[in-house]
Amino acid sequence: xxIATRGTSSxxxxxxxxxxxxxxxxxxxxxxGLVIDAYVRVSVIGIELVTIDARxxxxxxxxxxxxxxxxxxxxxxxxxxxxxxxxxxxxSSAKRKSEGAVEGAKEKIPGLKSDKERSR
Amino acid sequence: xxxxxxxxxxxxxxxxxxxxxxxAISADGVAGTSVQLLEHDGLAAVVSKLPPGExxxxxxxxxxxxxxxxxxxxxxxxxxxxxxxxxASEADVEDALLVQRHAELLAALRRLDGRVQLNVxxxxxxxxxxxxxxxxxxxxxRLRAAAGYHEQLRLGELVAALVSERREADSAELVxxxxxxADDVVLEPVGEYxxxxxxxxxxxxxxxxxxxxxxxxxxxxxPLLQFEVIGPVPPTxxxxx
Numbered sequence: 220x221x222i223a224t225r226g227t228s229s230x231x232x233x234x235x236x237x238x239x240x241x242x243x244x245x246x247x248x249x250x251x252g253l254v255i256d257a258y259v260r261v262s263v264i265g266i267e268l269v270t271i272d273a274r275x276x277x278x279x280x281x282x283x284x285x286x287x288x289x290x291x292x293x294x295x296x297x298x299x300x301x302x303x304x305x306x307x308x309x310x311s312s313a314k315r316k317s318e319g320a321v322e323g324a325k326e327k328i329p330g331l332k333s334d335k336e337r338s339r
Numbered sequence: 340x341x342x343x344x345x346x347x348x349x350x351x352x353x354x355x356x357x358x359x360x361x362x363a364i365s366a367d368g369v370a371g372t373s374v375q376l377l378e379h380d381g382l383a384a385v386v387s388k389l390p391p392g393e394x395x396x397x398x399x400x401x402x403x404x405x406x407x408x409x410x411x412x413x414x415x416x417x418x419x420x421x422x423x424x425x426x427a428s429e430a431d432v433e434d435a436l437l438v439q440r441h442a443e444l445l446a447a448l449r450r451l452d453g454r455v456q457l458n459v460x461x462x463x464x465x466x467x468x469x470x471x472x473x474x475x476x477x478x479x480x481r482l483r484a485a486a487g488y489h490e491q492l493r494l495g496e497l498v499a500a501l502v503s504e505r506r507e508a509d510s511a512e513l514v515x516x517x518x519x520x521a522d523d524v525v526l527e528p529v530g531e532y533x534x535x536x537x538x539x540x541x542x543x544x545x546x547x548x549x550x551x552x553x554x555x556x557x558x559x560x561x562p563l564l565q566f567e568v569i570g571p572v573p574p575t576x577x578x579x580x
Contacts, residue, residue: 283495
């Protein structure tokens with residue numbers, strides 16, 4: 220198995236031959252596989268599921284303020300210098316574009332449900 | 340971590356292989372049980388007989404389930420079952436699984452033959468991503484300078500939309516690139532700064548090519564995206580229909 224034996228050669232691509240952390244193990248075996256009808260299911264209560272990755276982006280005031288805060292924290296010395304010309308143009312096309320994206324994101328949210336959320 | 344889980348004595352099922360392709364499993368089963376093979380008509384269920392009474396499932400049992408799958412997978416093709424699959428008796432395993440699902444299991448085994456699952460994740464560097472968005476979008480810079488609550492709310496809303504738009508574009512591109520080598524993909528829901536979380540079904544003989552393509556993508560996307568690949572693991576995500 221080539222990938223398993225090669226090991227990690229770069230910090231931008233981490234390779235692991237087998238899941239080791241709880242979250243990664245759960246990713247592979249929880250709610251994944253051939254489901255048998257009429258079976259008794261052992262529930263796994265009390266195991267702390269690590270669900271950071273599975274958190275769904277919900278359009279909410281809290282989320283927005285968190286994003287705003289993150290953007291405000293940026294040190295934009297270089298970025299701002301590069302963007303002055305665009306700023307002068309008003310940026311209205313960018314605004315229209317992003318409004319469409321907000322609608323798109325909202326429509327998708329009800330359909331998204333994580334396996335991990337269900338199994339908690 | 341303690342886990343409260345109860346069941347009557349039963350038969351725990353890890354998955355199904357072709358009969359006579361797997362000599363035995365040496366790994367411990369869940370709850371420290373031994374692992375056995377239950378054969379019927381060319382198929383064999385990989386099972387453990389659970390002791391009667393209450394079963395307390397522990398975190399270690401998750402690892403044991405995976406280790407049994409991995410041992411079987413290192414020898415032959417396996418159709419895995421989800422963690423916690425328990426049937427009432429050996430007769431039930433035979434009826435509900437090996438007899439009633441016989442054709443489906445044979446088809447699944449053929450589909451999974453010579454293939455492995457690789458779990459790929461690509462995560463944004465928060466600062467890099469936000470910096471790119473702000474530099475490409477004057478409205479963000481205007482709102483950033485404004486201190487009012489409504490401007491801040493609008494700023495966050497705009498960033499959320501741009502992140503989501505960017506994620507969809509990046510995810511589609513990455514999946515497209517990797518499907519040139521992989522046979523199939525299943526996408527999972529992702530969190531805010533995750534561009535892609537997906538399982539790929541890859542033929543063993545194309546593992547090197549998949550890895551090379553992933554390496555190339557990861558190199559091209561740095562420092563914006565950090566990649567992670569886990570596997571080859573048994574093809575749990577692709578075991579169903």
